[in-house]
Amino acid sequence: MDREGMANVSARTVPSPSTPGENGPPSTPKSRGADARALTQVLFAQLVGLEPGTPEHSRVRDALIEANLPLVRYAAARFRSRNEPMEDIIQVGTIGLINAIDRFDPGRGVQFPTFAMPTVVGEIKRYFRDNVRTVHVPRRLHELWVQVNSATEDLTVQHGRSPTTAEIAERLKLGEDEVLACIEAGRSYHATSLEAAQEGDGMPGLLDRLGYEDPALAGVEHRDLVRHLLVQLPEREQRILLLRYYSNLTQSQISAELGVSQMHVSRLLSRSFARLRSANRIDS
Structure with a gap:
């Protein structure tokens, strides 16, 4: 970048920041961000009136890139855990920043950071998708x-x-x-698609050969707990519960099966539930 040109543009557009203690309190990240946004607005206003390809257009464009590099570093920090050099990620993000600068229209009333961030992040994600190994090798x-x-x-x-x-x-x-x-x-x-057919062996794709989660698996522990609790009940109460909840018989059918009244079946079921609840100390 032409740093001399950027310095000249910055000097003509906004006042140079004062050093801490010289003309006011030290700058904070919030104030620096506000200064960068103000500088960006001024530079875009200048860029609109310049002919692309001219030296002045290039100097203003370079100043815009320089002023918004903190935006790239902020976006790149989101990918810090990816085992890739941060310098490479920032370089790729800078390409996205340049693309955003070239496409940005100040007349739409959108703040440039809001417009540029998706482009910068998208460029970094595309880099990981197309160029970075899916498995880290020495x-x-x-x-x-x-x-x-x-x-x-x-x-x-x-x-x-x-x-x-x-x-x-x-x-x-x-x-x-x-x-x-x-x-x-x-x-x-590059990772192989799960839907890709296996070469030469005529076998279906990997996706078709993957196992699946058995929907009944979650009930294994519950069934084991119920079995453990049922053996603590008297034999007749065990049979009533089995007829009611495993054979799906109604209380009337159970009373006819056992030769007792429906009311008695209802009382036995209530008593069985009370015993099971007292025996089950697991918090629900």
């Missing part, structure tokens, strides 16, 4: 993979066919195991 293995890939292309042109592992190993003076490990590492750049 640096040495990655560097060897680059050599293996180059040797494979050279040998393919030389022989008119795909080279064997032994031919690649001989070209690079490596062991065949190392070459195979590099090839496997190269595959980690």
